[in-house]
Amino acid sequence: MHVYKSYDKNYIIRDLSFNIYKGEFVFVTGPSGAGKTTTMKMVIAMEKPTHGQINVFNEDISAIHPKQIPFLRRKIGFVFQDFKLLVNRTVFQNVALGLEISGVSGSIIAKNVTEILKAVELYQKKDEYPLSLSGGEQQRVAIARALVQNPSVLIADEPTGNLDFETASIIIDILKSFNNKGTTMIIATHDKTLIELGRARVIDITKN
Amino acid sequence: MxxxxxxxxxxxxxIAILNIKSNIAGNIFALSIMSFSFFIMLFFMLSYINIYNYMLSFEKNNTMIIFLKNLEDTNTNTNTNTNINTNTNADANRAHPYKLIAAHIINKIKKFKGVKKIYYYSDKLSYKFMLKHTPNIRTILGKINPTYFPHIIKIHFNPSYISKIYLANIYLRLKSMRHIKFVYYSKLMEDKINQFVFFTKMMGFIVLLFLFISSVFVSYSAIKLIILRxxxxIEIxxxxxxxxxxxxxxxxxESAIGSIIAFVLSLILLSVIFDIFIYYKFNNFLSFFKINIIFLNGFDILIIFFIALLSSFLGTYFSSRKFF
Structure with a gap:
């Protein structure tokens, strides 16, 4: 609530306030430089607000202890525009990362990763490396990695930024299907066609 | 849980094995530098132990030699009455009083703790000893009257008793006895060797410290490179x-695996070089000088192993501290 964020006295975000409820599908939109990515980063404690308070799961994360940040991030899936996949690991290993980090046993990892890869239709490519996949496939791997831990919230920053319309609609369908299962979806995008595809609540951040 | x-x-x-696999070339490079560093450490330890061992053989020099006073000197220099017969017919009875004096001194020495063996050399035996051990000057010795040679008592000590303080104490006690002209034990040599052993210890410590620091630096650089790469x-x-x-x-x-492999490689290399050294009979050459070459024992290897492991842990700690 009433969040401000500045870099060197230059305010990127001024007095930003919004609520997102459990199970919602929300688009956060606005022109380039409006602060969409910064807002998303603040939600997963990658950035700290200059002023104001951010409540996630009824907890003020603007004053979160650094040691608690990894545990917050395990509850929130994050999908990046540039996918952020580990190029020296296979699709399966990339998706399994989140579960390995949480200390889940090998058998459960195998079961959950297989399920999620089937859901995003990438099971056939589980042993391939990210660089051998197309942009859309890489984004689906990133979504699978974010969702495999069954997070309460999934944040996607420009998830279809580099993808064509057909691939983008596949991605939106996947996100919608997981939203129907109860995962709260927050999608940051400036793409109007994507918003039309999604048909959901829109939070518009205007520049300055 | x-x-x-x-x-x-x-x-x-x-993850550690995956990291090693994903950067084989970089790890081989780091491994070779670490192996070299550990090899120098092991080689230094081997050299140090052999030098130290050699020095200890001197330190355990357990002989003390007592020269008895000439009886004429005793009579002139002291006015005290003695039980020893020193009449004018001294030459004829010379051997007899010396034996009595020697027996008297030997009885006293026997009471000292740590004395292993005592030998008495009369003037004639001293003469024979000189003839045997100095053949080059035999012709000159042949012209000397054996009775001019000193009467000697040689003491051998139990090596476990030997210490600088012990020898100094025995020396002072013997020096204060009557009929003893002077006591010889390689005190100067003893001091020099003690100094050298101390010097070797200090140098060993300094060199080991230097090698340890350089080993930490090697691990630090290797892990820092991995982190940078x-x-x-890491961000993901x-x-x-x-x-x-x-x-x-x-x-x-990852660092510990690297250290263990590097350590084993360097130990194998040192062992091979040592075997080659022995094979080419250098050992015979050295044994001529009574130098016995020994290889590192389990404890020495364990010390270097722990130093290697510690250096890799410290290297990782310092390199990762910057990034987390």
Whole structure:
């Protein structure tokens, strides 16, 4: 609530306030430089607000202890525009990362990763490396990695930024299907066609 | 909880092995530098132990020689009455009083703790000893009257008793006895050797410290390179919820695996070089000078192993501290 964020006295975000409820599908939109990515980063404690308070799961994360940040991030899936996949690991290993980090046993990892890869239709490519996949496939791997831990919230920053319309609609369908299962979806995008595809609540951040 | 810890441990090991595999060339480079560093450490330890061992053989020099006073000197210099017969017919009875004096002194010496053996050399025996051990001056010795040679008592000490203080104490006690002209034990040599042993110890410590620091630096550089190369991966791991420990522990494991392999390689190399050294009969050459070459024992190897492991851990700690 009433969040401000500045870099060197230059305010990127001024007095930003919004609520997102459990199970919602929300688009956060606005022109380039409006602060969409910064807002998303603040939600997963990658950035700290200059002023104001951010409540996630009824907890003020603007004053979160650094040691608690990894545990917050395990509850929130994050999908990046540039996918952020580990190029020296296979699709399966990339998706399994989140579960390995949480200390889940090998058998459960195998079961959950297989399920999620089937859901995003990438099971056939589980042993391939990210660089051998197309942009859309890489984004689906990133979504699978974010969702495999069954997070309460999934944040996607420009998830279809580099993808064509057909691939983008596949991605939106996947996100919608997981939203129907109860995962709260927050999608940051400036793409109007994507918003039309999604048909959901829109939070518009205007520049300055 | 325990099963989760086992899962974590399993993951750490998997990640460490994956990291090693993903950067074979870089790891081989780091491994060769580490092996070289550990080899120098082991080689230094081997040299140091042999030098130290050689020095100790001198330190355990356990002989003390007592020269008895000439009886004429005793009579002129002291006005005290003695039980020893020193009449004008001294030459004829010379051997007899010396034997009595020697027996008297030997009885006293026998009471000292740590005395192993006592030998008495009369003037004639001293003469024979000189003839035997100095053949080059035999012709000159042949012209000397054997009775001019001193009467000597040689004491051998039990090596376990030998210490600088012990020898000094015995020396002073003997020096204060009547009929003893002077007591010889290689005191100067003893001091020099003690100094040299101390010097060797100090030098050993300094060199080992230097090698340890350089080894830490090698590990530091190797892990820092890995971290710099993997900075992107580390950032991703953190974003999906990895704790610092989850990222750091595999690095420690990776570093420890590298150290163990490097240490084993350097030990094998040293052992091969040592065997070649022995094979080419250098040992015979050295044994001529009573120098016995020994290889490192288990304890020495263990010390270097722990130093190697510690250096790799410290290197990892310092290099990773900057990034987390």
């Amino acid at each position: 325990i099963s989760q810890k086992i899962n974590y441990l399993n993951n750490y090991l998997k 993997k900075q992107n991966d 791991l953190k974003l999906i919820g990895a704790t610092n420990n989850y990222i750091k522990i595999p690095m420690y494991i």
